[in-house]
Each structure stands twice: as C-alpha cells, then as structure tokens.
Amino acid sequence: MKIIISNTSDPPIYQQIKNQIKDAIIHGELKEGEMLPSIRALANDLRVSVLTTRRVYDELESEGFITTKAGKGSFVAKENFELLLESKRHMVEVKLTEAWETARSLGISKDELYAMMDLLFEEGEE
Amino acid sequence: MKPILEVNGLTKQLGNFQLKDVSFSLTEGCITGFIGVNGAGKTTTIKLLLGLIQKDAGEIHFFGENVQSKEREFKSRLGIVLDEGYFYEGLTLLEMKNIVAAAYSHWDNSLFNRNIERFGLSLNQKIETLSKGMRMKYAIALAISHHADLLIMDEPASGLDPQVRMELRDILLEYVADGKSVFLSSHITSDLDKVADTIILIDNGQIVFSEEKDILLDQHGLVKGDTKELNDQTRNLFLTLQETEYGFSGLTKDKASVRQQMNNTLIERPSIEDIMLSYIGR
Numbered sequence: 001m002k003i004i005i006s007n008t009s010d011p012p013i014y015q016q017i018k019n020q021i022k023d024a025i026i027h028g029e030l031k032e033g034e035m036l037p038s039i040r041a042l043a044n045d046l047r048v049s050v051l052t053t054r055r056v057y058d059e060l061e062s063e064g065f066i067t068t069k070a071g072k073g074s075f076v077a078k079e080n081f082e083l084l085l086e087s088k089r090h091m092v093e094v095k096l097t098e099a100w101e102t103a104r105s106l107g108i109s110k111d112e113l114y115a116m117m118d119l120l121f122e123e124g125e126e
Numbered sequence: 127m128k129p130i131l132e133v134n135g136l137t138k139q140l141g142n143f144q145l146k147d148v149s150f151s152l153t154e155g156c157i158t159g160f161i162g163v164n165g166a167g168k169t170t171t172i173k174l175l176l177g178l179i180q181k182d183a184g185e186i187h188f189f190g191e192n193v194q195s196k197e198r199e200f201k202s203r204l205g206i207v208l209d210e211g212y213f214y215e216g217l218t219l220l221e222m223k224n225i226v227a228a229a230y231s232h233w234d235n236s237l238f239n240r241n242i243e244r245f246g247l248s249l250n251q252k253i254e255t256l257s258k259g260m261r262m263k264y265a266i267a268l269a270i271s272h273h274a275d276l277l278i279m280d281e282p283a284s285g286l287d288p289q290v291r292m293e294l295r296d297i298l299l300e301y302v303a304d305g306k307s308v309f310l311s312s313h314i315t316s317d318l319d320k321v322a323d324t325i326i327l328i329d330n331g332q333i334v335f336s337e338e339k340d341i342l343l344d345q346h347g348l349v350k351g352d353t354k355e356l357n358d359q360t361r362n363l364f365l366t367l368q369e370t371e372y373g374f375s376g377l378t379k380d381k382a383s384v385r386q387q388m389n390n391t392l393i394e395r396p397s398i399e400d401i402m403l404s405y406i407g408r
Contacts, residue, residue: 007395010381012344040155044299049323050156052340054127 001029003046013048018056025065025076026088036066036074130154130276130307136174136184145170145331148184152276152309152324157302159322159339160311161402167331168311169209172280176206188276202231205274207265209281215254219264222253230272238271245297259290263297270301277301279310283317295321325398329406339398346401347381350374351391360387365404377404 001024005016024030036042039057043050057074060066068074103113129151136148145167152158162168173179175186177197186193193200213222219242227233242249245263247256256264262282269277277298283291298308298321310322325342327334335342349364353374361367363384367376377400378384381393 008393010393013340038303040299040303043323044303047320049338049340050302051127051153051323051338 005046005048014052014055014059017042017046017048017053018059021056021060022065026085030076032076032078034076036076038073127153127155130189131175131309132187133171133175134185134187136171136186137182138170138174138179139182140170140179143167143170143331145174148328148331148333150326150333150336152307154307155302155305156323157298157308157310157321158324158326159398160309160326160328161313161398162311162328163406164313166328168328169280170331171328172208172278172311175278176201176204202272203275205269205272205277207262207269207277207279207282209284213253213261213264216252218250218252219247220249223249223268226268227271232272234271234273237273238267241267241271258285259287259293262286262290262294266294266297275306277306277308277310279308281311281313283312288317291317320398322398327402327405334405342398342401343395345379346396346404347378347384347393348396348400349376349378349381349384349388349391349393351388355388355391360384363387377401 001021003017003020005013011019021030021036030036036057037045039053040050042056043053046053057066057068061068061074065077066074067077100113131152133151134149136145138145143165148167148171160168160171170179174181174184177193188196188200188203191200214225217225223238227235227238242264245260245267247260247264247267253261253264266277266282269279282294286294295317298310302308322339324337325339326336346365351373353369353371356367356369356374363378363380364376365379367374377396384391384393
C-alpha cells in the first residue's frame with residue numbers, strides 16, 4: 001500500500017491518510033481480513049503523530065471499513081465490503097447519469113459519447 | 127489512550143523567575159515534546175515533577191494518583207535522563223550501573239545488557255572516555271532498564287550531532303511502541319520534536335499551548351505571495367510576517383480567511399519551528 005502525505009494540499013493530515021487507506025481497500029490492494037499495521041508502526045513510518053493514526057483507524061472503523069479486535073489489531077472488514085462496492089458502483093451510475101444528461105442537452109449523440117469513453121479507457125491503459 | 131501524568135496549577139518562584147500556573151497532561155503511549163527557549167521554564171518544570179525542588183503550589187497525578195502520597199512508587203516507574211549525566215567520571219560503565227541498579231527494585235539486568243549491546247557500548251569502558259553521543263545512549267540505557275512507564279528527558283538532543291540525534295529518535299520510537307510514554311524537553315531548534323505526538327510550548331514561565339502535533343501543522347499555514355496583497359485588514363491574519371521587495375512570507379492560523387481575502391497566495395504546511403517562533407517573541 002502506498003500512502004503519500006502532501007505538504008501543500010489542504011485536507012488535514014488524518015484525512016489524507018484515511019482516504020488513501022480507503023482507496024487501497026476499495027481497489028483490493030488491502031484484502032478482506034488482512035491485518036493493518038499497528039497505529040504506532042503506521043505513525044512511525046509516515047512520521048505523523050500516533051494520535052493521528054488512531055483517529056484514522058477510529059473513523060475507518062465507524063465507517064465500516066475495518067474492525068479492531070482488542071489486543072489483536074485492526075483488520076480490513078468483511079461484512080460491509082459488498083455494500084462498499086455497491087455504494088461505489090452507485091456513485092459511478094450517478095456520475096454517468098449526470099454526464100448523459102449534459103450530453104443530451106448539448107445534443108451529443110450516443111456514438112460520440114461512447115467514443116469519448118473509449119478514448120478515456122485508451123488513455124487510462126497507456 | 128488515557129492520561130498518564132496530569133499536572134495542575136504548578137507554581138514556583140525562583141529569584142526573579144516565576145513558573146505560573148502550569149497545567150498539562152501526558153497521554154499514554156505518546157511522545158510529548160516540551161519546548162521553549164532557554165530560560166522559559168522547562169528544566170524548572172521537570173525538576174518540580176521529579177521533586178528535586180519543592181513547588182509553591184499545584185498538584186501532580188500519575189496514573190490518577192497523587193504523587194506526593196506515593197512518591198517511591200512513582201519514582202520507580204520513571205526513567206530519568208537529565209541534561210548533564212550525573213556520573214562519576216572515573217568509574218566504568220559496569221561500576222556506575224551497579225550503583226544505579228541498586229536504587230531500582232525492578233531492575234532488569236538482561237534488558238540492560240541488551241540495550242548496552244544494541245547501543246554499541248562496552249561495559250569496561252571508563253565514563254570519562256565516552257563521547258557526548260555515547261554518554262547520552264548510556265544514560266538512556268540506565269533509564270529504560272527497569273521497565274519504567276514514563277521516560278522523562280531534559281534536553282536530550284543538545285550538543286548531539288545529526289546522526290546520533292537520528293539514532294535517539296529511533297530509540298524513542300521503539301520505546302513507545304510498547305505503549306510506554308516519553309516526556310522530553312528541547313530547544314526550539316531541535317529536530318526531536320519531529321517524533322513528538324504532542325507539543326507543549328512554554329514561554330516566560332507559562333504554557334502557551336498544548337496540542338497534538340499534526341493538528342498544529344494542519345491549523346497553521348505558511349503563506350507566501352505578493353506584498354500588494356497586504357493591507358491593514360489582511361495583515362491581521364498573520365501571527366508573523368516577513369516582507370522583502372520580492373514578496374512576503376507569513377504564518378497564519380486562519381487559512382480560510384487568507385484564501386477568501388487574498389489572491390494568488392501559496393499556502394504551505396509550516397514546520398513546528400515556524401509555528402513556535404511565531405508564538406514566542408510576540
């Protein structure tokens with residue numbers, strides 16, 4: 001897993017870390033049931049305060065991404081994982097609907113829209 | 127994470143200097159950096175904590191218990207590293223250890239030997255032959271070999287070269303990995319504050335702030351831009367401000383207003399030192 005903390009971007013440090021762990025879970029870099037580093041180990045590696053990594057884990061837990069077992073550590077959650085993917089999928093649908101509405105109001109055809117999407121995929125693969 | 131040590135209303139008059147109503151608490155499992163310029167009251171506070179000088183007023187609780195009623199127990203759970211190691215120069219490391227070890231009921235000699243080996247020290251060396259960095263490591267080995275819950279260090283980084291300071295950082299991070307806590311004082315220029323989880327700033331005998339390090343870093347912004355953007359109103363957004371003919375650079379605690387009221391400014395995350403300097407000398 002890769003975590004980069006930017007010194008110029010605005011989100012608070014804990015938010016930056018939390019978002020990147022979330023992404024790693026969503027993209028399957030961190031697998032279900034996988035153990036996360038201890039809050040102290042993560043803090044030391046990222047050179048941030050242990051109070052920050054604790055806040056990150058607390059919030060990830062309350063959002064259902066990880067579970068913490070006392071004395072054992074924190075793990076990527078299993079139960080809500082399907083739900084999580086579902087909600088991400090829903091987000092894509094919402095954005096596509098938005099794009100489709102805008103395209104329709106501008107008179108962009110189905111083929112043109114498909115072509116745009118093809119281009120994005122091609123660029124993404126490069 | 128619970129508070130391990132709570133200090134309330136600590137007050138002491140020492141000649142012309144007064145420590146005024148000092149209150150703070152240390153969180154378990156954390157490294158707390160106690161920072162301020164020379165003469166700000168750091169060493170006085172530490173001496174009061176350790177009972178080396180008598181306080182005029184105030185209370186100190188360790189794991190919820192008043193330390194005055196349980197002084198022996200309190201001290202046996204502390205590891206202490208003071209500015210000048212109080213060592214007998216002519217003794218070997220082994221001889222000096224035997225004196226110190228006798229004072230602790232929970233002394234763990236195999237842990238001590240592991241630490242000595244890890245720090246690259248040799249027990250039959252005389253103390254007077256130790257370099258400043260080795261002396262510091264020896265003092266730490268003595269301080270952490272009786273399973274202390276809290277390590278208190280006064281200016282551990284002063285006079286150490288960058289390499290030894292880095293080793294010291296790693297030693298501290300390893301120490302707190304087991305849930306133990308560290309309270310260390312340092313000059314504002316020390317890089318030891320980089321490992322601190324919480325920062326307490328003292329100036330002129332008073333606590334200026336006590337805050338999580340990352341929150342301090344998030345709250346404040348180092349702003350750079352064209353001096354044309356500065357006027358009576360926007361100047362008030364800054365704690366400190368430096369201007370040259372090429373532009374300005376200033377520290378703010380109100381990034382949102384800077385963004386609202388000023389155009390084309392660059393806002394970066396400041397260093398702890400930037401933040402400290404802007405609170406002292408105001």
